[in-house]
Amino acid sequence: MATPAVTSAVSSDNLEIPLIDFNAFLTGDAATKTSTAKAILSGFQTSGFIYLKNHPIPPSEVRQTFAESAKFFQRPREQKDAMAWTTPEANRGYSEPGLEKVADYMDRDDVAKAREEEGADLKESFEIGRESDRDYANHWPDQSDEEGKRFKEHMVHFFDQCKEVHMQVMRAIALGMGLEEKWFDPYTDKGDCTLRLLHYPEVKSEVFKQNRNQVRAGAHSDYGSITLLFQDACGGLQVMSPNGNFIDATPIADTIVVNAGDLLARWANDTIKSTKHRVVEPPRPADVHPSRYSIAYFCNPNYDKFIDAIPGTYDGAKGRKYEGVNSFEYLVQRLTATY
Numbered sequence: 001m002a003t004p005a006v007t008s009a010v011s012s013d014n015l016e017i018p019l020i021d022f023n024a025f026l027t028g029d030a031a032t033k034t035s036t037a038k039a040i041l042s043g044f045q046t047s048g049f050i051y052l053k054n055h056p057i058p059p060s061e062v063r064q065t066f067a068e069s070a071k072f073f074q075r076p077r078e079q080k081d082a083m084a085w086t087t088p089e090a091n092r093g094y095s096e097p098g099l100e101k102v103a104d105y106m107d108r109d110d111v112a113k114a115r116e117e118e119g120a121d122l123k124e125s126f127e128i129g130r131e132s133d134r135d136y137a138n139h140w141p142d143q144s145d146e147e148g149k150r151f152k153e154h155m156v157h158f159f160d161q162c163k164e165v166h167m168q169v170m171r172a173i174a175l176g177m178g179l180e181e182k183w184f185d186p187y188t189d190k191g192d193c194t195l196r197l198l199h200y201p202e203v204k205s206e207v208f209k210q211n212r213n214q215v216r217a218g219a220h221s222d223y224g225s226i227t228l229l230f231q232d233a234c235g236g237l238q239v240m241s242p243n244g245n246f247i248d249a250t251p252i253a254d255t256i257v258v259n260a261g262d263l264l265a266r267w268a269n270d271t272i273k274s275t276k277h278r279v280v281e282p283p284r285p286a287d288v289h290p291s292r293y294s295i296a297y298f299c300n301p302n303y304d305k306f307i308d309a310i311p312g313t314y315d316g317a318k319g320r321k322y323e324g325v326n327s328f329e330y331l332v333q334r335l336t337a338t339y
């Protein structure tokens, strides 16, 4: 018998995260395509998270991105500081450990309070935006040396591959909702997204013992439409269950964890969930936990788009829970509260 397109990645405490064979959507016959699309949508409606296997980005590409990322973070601090993150509008560049506090707050005071309780996030990151954006330039390492050139070339290429996956996942959501498959294409074709390389430095297990609330990345939901997350084998990512407990989202090799963000939840009139998640001490006991790397590709609707309830997600004008909002303005407002 053929393996089913949908199995389970996480099933605990009422948190059900499906593991979906994305190839069944991309190349299956009409019936398989539709049933897989429905399973993808259903994952976003119930837990807000899915895992995709057999996705179109080759494992070797993902490995190379991790390798380039590790080399990048090994650069001396002054080189990284020369590429520093500047403004929420640009949202590009290097953030030193402790700078950003991802949290589910709209308000700066609340972010500051979380920073005191959970400790600063134990991570550094590097953000890359659409390279062809005429308003904002990416911050690249020195392009006169080979290593800097290779890094840029690879990241621009990887960005494009993620952009394709974004378009395809949104097509699955459209089909699952009973819309025309390409309904979201005019919202995804620009690729106004952010590729974020993340490094959680080696950390003593003591640190987590001294402060029971210490985390590697604080609880938050993502801001945009969907996030493609590539994680290494360390573990530590947790997703909030419907009962309000954090459950391990254990790494599965060669999969992408995809979660819905706040703007998609709003767009879908809350028929889709943007679920809180965080990164904590890895589950495997150790005196010193090694560095953890992850790669997040934050997908957004094209920045110039007006985001108003998706047809079919509400009954008449009364059922509409939110005002329409411009994609860029919404995202900048959320980023402004975090940094």
Ligand SMILES: O=C(O)CCC(=O)C(=O)O
Pocket: 102, 196, 198, 217, 222, 229, 231, 237, 277, 278, 279, 293, 294, 295, 296
């Ligand atoms: O590093 C991870 O696994 C998660 C990162 C994350 O949730 C984020 O950057 O929004």
Ligand SMILES: [Fe+2]
Pocket: 220, 221, 222, 227, 277
């Ligand atoms: Fe996140």
